[in-house]
Amino acid sequence: MPLLVEDRALLDAFRRGEEPALARVYDFYSDDVARFLASRASSGMGLRALDVEAAHQETFVRAFRAEHRSAYDGLRPYRPYLLAIARSAAVSLLRSAGKVARASVGLQDAPAVPAMAAEAPTPEEEAMSAEVKRLVGSFLDQLGEGERALARLRFMDGASQEKAASELRLSRQQVRTVESKVRRAFTRFLDAAGWLARGRPAA
Amino acid sequence: MSFWNRHAEADLEALVAGTASPARRRRILRHMRSCERCGPRYEQLVVAHRALAGRAVDEPGPAELSALREANRAAVLRGEKAEPARRMAWVPALAAGAAAVVAVAIFWRPAQGTDEFRPRGAVGEQDAVVRVFCARKDAPLEELRPEGRCPVGASLAFAVGAIPAMERVEVKVAGRPGEYAGAVSGTPGHEAAVPWTVELSTPGRVEITATFTGAGGAVVRRQIVVHVEPAP
Numbered sequence: 001m002p003l004l005v006e007d008r009a010l011l012d013a014f015r016r017g018e019e020p021a022l023a024r025v026y027d028f029y030s031d032d033v034a035r036f037l038a039s040r041a042s043s044g045m046g047l048r049a050l051d052v053e054a055a056h057q058e059t060f061v062r063a064f065r066a067e068h069r070s071a072y073d074g075l076r077p078y079r080p081y082l083l084a085i086a087r088s089a090a091v092s093l094l095r096s097a098g099k100v101a102r103a104s105v106g107l108q109d110a111p112a113v114p115a116m117a118a119e120a121p122t123p124e125e126e127a128m129s130a131e132v133k134r135l136v137g138s139f140l141d142q143l144g145e146g147e148r149a150l151a152r153l154r155f156m157d158g159a160s161q162e163k164a165a166s167e168l169r170l171s172r173q174q175v176r177t178v179e180s181k182v183r184r185a186f187t188r189f190l191d192a193a194g195w196l197a198r199g200r201p202a203a
Numbered sequence: 204m205s206f207w208n209r210h211a212e213a214d215l216e217a218l219v220a221g222t223a224s225p226a227r228r229r230r231i232l233r234h235m236r237s238c239e240r241c242g243p244r245y246e247q248l249v250v251a252h253r254a255l256a257g258r259a260v261d262e263p264g265p266a267e268l269s270a271l272r273e274a275n276r277a278a279v280l281r282g283e284k285a286e287p288a289r290r291m292a293w294v295p296a297l298a299a300g301a302a303a304v305v306a307v308a309i310f311w312r313p314a315q316g317t318d319e320f321r322p323r324g325a326v327g328e329q330d331a332v333v334r335v336f337c338a339r340k341d342a343p344l345e346e347l348r349p350e351g352r353c354p355v356g357a358s359l360a361f362a363v364g365a366i367p368a369m370e371r372v373e374v375k376v377a378g379r380p381g382e383y384a385g386a387v388s389g390t391p392g393h394e395a396a397v398p399w400t401v402e403l404s405t406p407g408r409v410e411i412t413a414t415f416t417g418a419g420g421a422v423v424r425r426q427i428v429v430h431v432e433p434a435p
Contacts, residue, residue: 019280026279030272031263038261049249050236052263056271060279125260132254139255156257158265183216190251196244 002077003028011074022064025078032079033059033086047090055093059086132195139189143182150178215245219252221270228274239342239435331365331423332391333374333413338400347429355406355434361397361413364389369415369423376401377410387415403431 003025004011013021037052037059047055062068063085072081140148149168153159154175159167165175190196214231217223223231235242249267256264263271336344337353338360347353363372365387374383379401389395403409409431415423 022280023276026276027272030275031268034263034268034271038263040261048246049267050232050242050246053232053271053274057275057278058284060275061282061284064279064282128250129254129260132251132260136251136254151255155252155255155264155266158256158269180216180220183220186251186255187216187248190248195251196247198247 002079004072004074004078005076008074015069015072015074017064017066017069026060026064029079029082030056030060033082036083036086037090047093051090051093055086055089058089058093062089135190135193135195139186142189143185147178147182150175151182154179215241215248218245219248219266219270221266221273225274225277239339243342330391331369331372331413331415331425332363332389332394333372333411333425333427334362334394335411335427335429336360336362337429347427349427349429351429352432353403353429354432355403358400358402359409359411359429360400361411362389362394363387363397363413363415364391364394365415365417365423366390368421369417371416372397373412373414373416374399375412375414377412378407379409406431406433 004014010021010024014025034052034056037047037055038049059082063082068085072078140151143151146168150164153164153167154161161172161175161179164170165172168175170178187196214223214234218228218231218235235245250260252267253260253262253264256266258264335347335351336359337347337351337357338344339354339357344360345353347359353359359376361374361383363374365372367390369387372383372385372387374397376382381399381401383397383399385397387395407430409429411427411429413425415425417423
């Protein structure tokens, strides 16, 4: 449901820059912006995780400025408007990192978000995706039944610790303990498989 | 892996799990962005966690989305700009005159807070700009500030921009063979890449000079010193 279009009181408060309204808009659209920034649609190449975090913050800081709040017409859905700002933030970030030629992409000339088509993954990306999936499969095979169930609930389904505890008949503290153990085991597994070192630049 | 220790591992996992406080998270991220070992390692770990969550490698999973949402909320509501990621905006302090001016001093200003996403050309009055980058294999370009460091095996890359009156540029690296000479196509804030790189084969101090020339004999020189360090 388009948040600001449906709720005129919220829209008015948003335009006035009232913090509860900004917080509600932020919480509502945060995940959309993060997914968009991580995808190829944001900049044609997808941002690294470290850059997603910075661009995510920059997107909302820009969007919540008075001029951008007042520029939103309140009639059309807010999401495309916000993602256009996100794309601008992503391109700025890539430019500042030297990954996009400064003169080659004018922000004002950037195509609107709906017009952008995501490119297909490169063969290298497909190979990387297949490899990491294989590693994840191998790791999950090593886990006990309870740990696998927890991994499914917490990592795949995004269930809260309370919900996971309820489903697994564990205390919340037990869930925290097992989850931490699984995370550490996963990191060690990836390290032993050489996956983490693959990201390092050649010496 | 000598650099790898329990402390670093705990930091990585705290980032991925979203359990670090915002202040700790900012501190760790600052390190990740500047550390050529930890940063890529973190990226690999994130990709693996996305796969563990059953997502594509470019699709954040629920835990990553939640961590990001919580991490940035307070800063967004305070209107804070994202922290710079070793990206430097620079401001030359000497404006060249109309003719025969040689500027040999250069001042750089680290990008902080509000400058991070600002184009270079908006930072100050600039007539001629040279930017120097360290290009490591399999790593993003890193812009070098004066006295910056780049390892043996990497290459130096350059971008230049100037006001229209400065038509040509020569880029030289003292003690290294070759040079680049050509027209200036970029402008300050929209510098264009120079189609010439210098491979770094020996450690030491390196002086880079860009000499811009224009109609009427105007000359503007920009210099920057960086250091080539032994390969890690």
